[in-house]
Amino acid sequence: MSKIIITGGNPLHGKVKVSGAKNASLAILCGTLLAEDEVVLENVPDISDVRILLEILGNMGCGVRWIEEDVLSVKGPQRLSDDAPYKLVKLLRASNLLLGPMLARFGKARISLPGGCNIGVRPMDLHFKGLVALGANLNLERGSIQGKSKRLIGNRVYLDFPSVGATENIMMAACLAEGQTTIENVAKEPEIVDLANFLNSMGARVRGAGTDLIKIEGVPHLKGGRYSIIPDRIEAGTFMVASAATRGDVLLENVIPRHLEPLTAKLREANVEVIEGEDSIRVNADQIDAKNIDIKTMPYPGFPTDMQSQMMSFLSTISGTSIIVENIFENRFQVADELKRMGANVKVEGRMAVIEGVPSLQGTQVKASDLRAGAALVIAGLMAHGDTEISNVQYVDRGYTHLETKLNSLGAQVRRE
């Protein structure tokens, strides 16, 4: 297993281009199963989650081909040739988004329960509730979801929580259902809007994405097409926090500043200068006297849970007490123990973490417990005195394209062994 080794203490300076969004790409790749013709996707990130999902799609009979570095062609099968196998499905959460498209297009699905990072229990009851309301027959058998359906029929679905995945699965399934589907209390994340735009570009009739009510008028077929995926707001956010944490000055290109507003607001509250351009953001923390802040994670447009761990690293050396409340995933404070090994003072009590700022962190050996914990440790390593050696970096590779290259181009000293 490889390790990331960081020699800390270098403020990040320069420009970096943000890649396409992991969570939009994964949902959209699952959505390609709905199309009858070739789909060409631009701005696809080169991350392991995408590569694994492509392998799963290939197993199921899709023709998958990279046309350029970040441009991908996917041609769905006329008939499913195989299931989504456990050995691949267990590696990523988003494999659960194959369920809706498989049922809607092929009338059957067999998928192992999805894996991914251990950040919480992550049930699929809301996905099931919606798909069953559309007429699917779903069972759990020996760790696999077995689904069957005739043509799905539109219905009203109320989500008890605005789940991103449930919204996406039900929305995709409803595109090929007969009649109208209304989904209430849906997630409003930018990746939902991107998925809806992609589906509409193939001939779907989805309205209301980005609000809390989505209406879908089912159509008999979806065609193919060409679509460009939005930039990754979490990758962008990670570089923003890395710039702030190292007291650097970084210009991020290929971003949608509006998607980053929850983070921008918090960084500004901490006295970090954030300058928004049309499709760029500059984060300047060169001369700042950073201030402690409190954070509560919430569904979009609240503060994203996927940026919580990175903020914990940043706050760990700001004098005073900062409080983080994690409202989305119950097991997302695992990085606190690793940060403590680097000298941070963090106390976790249930859903709350209390961070007493210390003057500095010291590099040591640490272990990533999940994707964003890994990103947080990278930021901690950039801030720390001496060398930080991060193991379990397969988690980091799930979501960051060319991370070391990008960081080194900003003046960091990062290598992989």
Ligand SMILES: CC(=O)N[C@H]1[C@@H](OP(=O)(O)OP(=O)(O)OC[C@H]2O[C@@H](n3ccc(=O)[nH]c3=O)[C@H](O)[C@@H]2O)O[C@H](CO)[C@@H](O)[C@@H]1O
């Ligand atoms: C691939 C992808 O897009 N992943 C993102 C997606 O995950 P994911 O789609 O899994 O996250 P959800 O929005 O579904 O989960 C939010 C909360 O709802 C709960 N829940 C969810 C579904 C369900 O059927 N029942 C239920 O109780 C979950 O346990 C969790 O507590 O949104 C999360 C929240 O923004 C992000 O952190 C992940 O990066």
Ligand SMILES: C=C(OP(=O)(O)O)C(=O)O
């Ligand atoms: C939790 C995340 O992803 P996933 O849902 O794919 O595990 C994430 O991107 O931080």
